[in-house]
Amino acid sequence: MAAESAASAASLVQSVDWLAIAPPTIAAVVGLAVLVADLFVGADKKAVLGWISAAGLAAAALSLLPLLDDDRSTFCLTGGGAHACSYTADRFTLVIQLLVLGGALLTALLSMSTLKDSGDELPAGEFWFLLLSSAAGAALLPASRDLATLVVALEVASLPAFALVGLRRGDKRSSEAALKFFLSSVTATAVTLMGVSFVYAATGTLHLTEVATKLQEVDGQLHTLAQTGVALTLVGFAFKVAAVPFHFWVPDTYVGAPLPVAAYLSVVGKAVGFTGLILVTVVAFPSYGDVWGPALAVLAALTMTAGNVAALRQQATRAYSAVRLLAWSSVGQAGYLLVPIAAAGYADNEAAAEKAVGSTVAYALMYAAVNLGAFAVAALVGRTQRLNRVSDYRGLYARSPLAALVLGFFLLCLAGLPPGIIGLFAKVTVFSAAVDAGLGWLAVVMAVNVVIALFYYLQWTALLFRAPEGEPVRHRVPAPLTAAIALTAVLGVALSGAPQLVLRFSDTGLF
Numbered sequence: 001m002a003a004e005s006a007a008s009a010a011s012l013v014q015s016v017d018w019l020a021i022a023p024p025t026i027a028a029v030v031g032l033a034v035l036v037a038d039l040f041v042g043a044d045k046k047a048v049l050g051w052i053s054a055a056g057l058a059a060a061a062l063s064l065l066p067l068l069d070d071d072r073s074t075f076c077l078t079g080g081g082a083h084a085c086s087y088t089a090d091r092f093t094l095v096i097q098l099l100v101l102g103g104a105l106l107t108a109l110l111s112m113s114t115l116k117d118s119g120d121e122l123p124a125g126e127f128w129f130l131l132l133s134s135a136a137g138a139a140l141l142p143a144s145r146d147l148a149t150l151v152v153a154l155e156v157a158s159l160p161a162f163a164l165v166g167l168r169r170g171d172k173r174s175s176e177a178a179l180k181f182f183l184s185s186v187t188a189t190a191v192t193l194m195g196v197s198f199v200y201a202a203t204g205t206l207h208l209t210e211v212a213t214k215l216q217e218v219d220g221q222l223h224t225l226a227q228t229g230v231a232l233t234l235v236g237f238a239f240k241v242a243a244v245p246f247h248f249w250v251p252d253t254y255v256g257a258p259l260p261v262a263a264y265l266s267v268v269g270k271a272v273g274f275t276g277l278i279l280v281t282v283v284a285f286p287s288y289g290d291v292w293g294p295a296l297a298v299l300a301a302l303t304m305t306a307g308n309v310a311a312l313r314q315q316a317t318r319a320y321s322a323v324r325l326l327a328w329s330s331v332g333q334a335g336y337l338l339v340p341i342a343a344a345g346y347a348d349n350e351a352a353a354e355k356a357v358g359s360t361v362a363y364a365l366m367y368a369a370v371n372l373g374a375f376a377v378a379a380l381v382g383r384t385q386r387l388n389r390v391s392d393y394r395g396l397y398a399r400s401p402l403a404a405l406v407l408g409f410f411l412l413c414l415a416g417l418p419p420g421i422i423g424l425f426a427k428v429t430v431f432s433a434a435v436d437a438g439l440g441w442l443a444v445v446m447a448v449n450v451v452i453a454l455f456y457y458l459q460w461t462a463l464l465f466r467a468p469e470g471e472p473v474r475h476r477v478p479a480p481l482t483a484a485i486a487l488t489a490v491l492g493v494a495l496s497g498a499p500q501l502v503l504r505f506s507d508t509g510l511f
Contacts, residue, residue, distance in 0.1 A: 017074035020089040022063040023097050024139040027104075030056025031132030038125025046124035050112045050480075053128040057105040057135060064094050064101075073145075077207070084207045086146045095361055096142035096275050099368050103268040104135035106372045109484035110260035110379055116478070117383065121168050122258060130160035130167070131264070138268050142275045146206040147196045147284070150276055151189075154240065157272045158185050161265060165257040177256025184239060184249040192236025198229025199284075208284040216287045230288050233280055234295065240273035243338060244302040247331050251310075254327035255320045259382055262323060263375035266330045267368045274337055274364060278357055282344050286353070293345020300342055301445045304335025308452040316390040316463075322378055323388055325456065326371070329414065332453060333367055339430050339446060343437035352436070359433040366426040366495065370413040373488030377407040380481060390460060395468020400477075404464040406489045413492055415457035416450060421496035 018025070034049050034056075041048060067089050076085035108131065115122050137156025144150040162185065166178025200206055202222045203214040218226045239246040254262040281292050311328035314321050340359035347353035378388060380403055385392035397404035413420030416427040427450065434443040 015074070017072055017087075019063075019066055020072040020074050021087060021143075022067075023060045023101060024136045024143075026056060026060040026063055027101070027132050027136035027139055030059075031129050031136060034132060035125060035129040038129070041125075047112065047116065049124050049128050050108060050115065053132055054105060054108040054112075056132060057101055057108055060135075060139065061098060061101040061105065064098055067094055084210055086149050086207070087143045088145045089143055092361070093143045095365070096271060097139045099271050099365060100138040100142075100268045101135060103264065103271070103368050103372060104131065104138070106376070106484050106487060107131065107260050107264040107268070109480040109487075110263060110372075110376055111258075112480035113383070113478040114258055114260050114379065118168070118258075121170065123167070123169075127164065127167060130164050134158075134160040134164070134264075135268070138272045141272055142279075144279070145208050145283075147199065147208070147211070147280075148206050150208075150279060151192060151196060154192075154272065154276055155189060157269070158189075158240075161261070161269060164261045164264070165253055167261075168258060171256075173256040174258075175256075177253045180249045181253045184246070188236045188239030188246070190236075191232050191239070195229045195232030195234070195236055198225050199233065200229075202226035202229060208279060211284045212286055215285065227288075227291075230285050230291070233285075234277075234292055237273060237277040237280060238299060241270065241277060241338070242273070242303075242331055242334050243299045244306045244331075244335075247303065247306065247334075250331055251324050251327040254330075255323050259323070259375060259379045259388075262327070263372055263379075266326065266375065267372055270330065270334060270337075271364055271368065274334075274341070274360060278341060278360065281341060282353055282357055289345035289347070291345075293342055296338055296342035296345065297439055297442050300335045300338035301442055302335070303338060304332050304446065304449045307332030307335060308449045308456075312452055312456050314390065314456070319387045319389060321388075321390045322381070322393065325390060325460070326374060326378065329453070329456075330371065332449065333371075333414070335449070336427070336430050336446065337363055337367070339439075339442060340433040342442070343433040343439060346437040346439065356433045356437065359429045363426040363430055366413070366422045369488055369491045369495065370410045370420070370423065373485065373492060374407060374410040374414070376481065376484045376488060377403050377410070380477060380485065390463065393460065394463050394466050396464045398468045403477075403485065406485055408461045408464050409489065409492060411457045411461045413496070415454050417454070417458075419496060420492070422492065422499050423496075425499040 030053065034053055038049060071088065071090040073085035073088045075087045111127065115124050115127060134157050137153050141150065141153035141157060144153050162178055162182045165181050166175050168174040199211060202218050202225045203211050205211055205214060215226055242250050254265065285292060307328050311325050311332060314325045337360050340356040344353040344356040347356060381392060382388045409420060413423035416423040418424065431443055431446060434446065
């Protein structure tokens with residue numbers, strides 16, 4: 001009896017692979033260190049917290065290098081199969097972790113000058129702690145392989161983001177934006193948790209691979225419960241990715257948030273939502289592909305159309321129109337990102353589904369680099385033009401030639417036009433995924449939306465090189481902001497010169 005008890009106790013002991021969980025762990029530990037250090041750092045030396053945070057994010061990103069050799073898993077079921085693990089560091093995980101940690105690092109560089117200019121409006125210690133906490137949750141999410149860990153990671157990434165949006169003291173717009181963001185996200189979380197609970201009730205497990213197996217064997221009496229759980233879970237993630245009709249919070253949140261936070265939400269926040277959506281659809285619910293495939297296809301068409309039409313209608317002289325245009329553009333881009341996931345629902349085999357999902361990952365990498373770059377230039381212009389209108393960019397080439405050239409390049413990448421070759425290749429990859437899945441109508445909708453987007457991207461690009469109104473005034477650019485613009489520009493040019501660097505990530509290793 002004692003021997004049996006000892007064996008049972010031993011089976012409950014979990015060995016932790018610290019190397020596998022290093023990326024989110026480093027980000028979380030540095031976040032706590034920054035919060036404590038804030039108590040002892042004087043007001044005139046708060047900038048050091050930013051550099052510590054940037055160093056921590058860089059260290060977290062570098063910790064991905066030892067994980068490149070082989071897939072690693074930890075927190076596994078002792079009596080289950082090899083894949084019944086809560087945390088898996090595979091190729092898919094590493095690519096998304098590189099995206100979110102790299103995006104958070106660029107956000108940190110953008111934030112340094114913003115915090116310095118804001119004075120007491122943005123408390124530095126709290127800002128860096130919240131950013132690192134959100135980045136830790138974002139890095140945990142792609143490795144999550146059970147529904148409970150997935151939801152926890154999603155909330156760890158989201159909850160600090162609410163506070164970041166509303167962190168600016170005495171700003172009514174910031175508070176309203178945070179409230180709208182919070183209410184929409186809480187609704188999404190409630191719906192997701194209800195869906196997860198229904199799936200658990202029907203299958204008796206939370207691990208994604210086991211859910212996929214047991215959903216095919218659900219008892220007839222629980223079939224409706226399982227269907228409802230799948231539907232509610234997908235609706236919850238549709239909120240997170242800002243798919244129509246769950247996109248209403250995006251423009252006001254981006255405008256009300258500090259600009260680096262808006263940049264963070266547009267890239268890292270979006271990556272978190274899409275990663276969760278990929279995991280629940282392709283890994284956990286593949287047997288319901290005939291349901292979520294068509295549903296996501298319709299959402300993709302509606303989302304890209306609503307986003308691009310709204311961006312097209314933005315008035316150049318309206319306050320914060322540049323940020324609003326980028327916000328609506330991000331909604332349109334979310335529609336493109338949904339296309340390959342929808343195509344995976346029509347796939348006949350795992351290889352075809354993996355190729356389709358790889359198209360979303362490749363597009364997300366391209367979008368992350370160029371969209372963060374566009375926000376970096378917007379932050380530069382916003383230092384002198386507080387209202388950040390599109391019309392404020394007129395004649396930018398005359399007062400800041402490099403910034404104008406870089407922003408023009410980023411806009412052409414988002415439009416999919418040369419010399420932004422990486423944008424063109426990414427769009428062709430997504431387009432091919434739709435065609436290969438037999439979604440010809442969705443490919444046509446995407447083509448129409450690309451043409452719509454061309455108009456406002458080119459209109460903004462042309463404005464950069466028009467004659468300025470009045471005498472151009474040049475201003476000194478802070479070093480961190482210069483570094484952020486330079487890094488994104490180098491990355492965009494490098495990927496345009498060698499787009500295969502991104503397209504090779506089509507092999508996600510999810511299966």
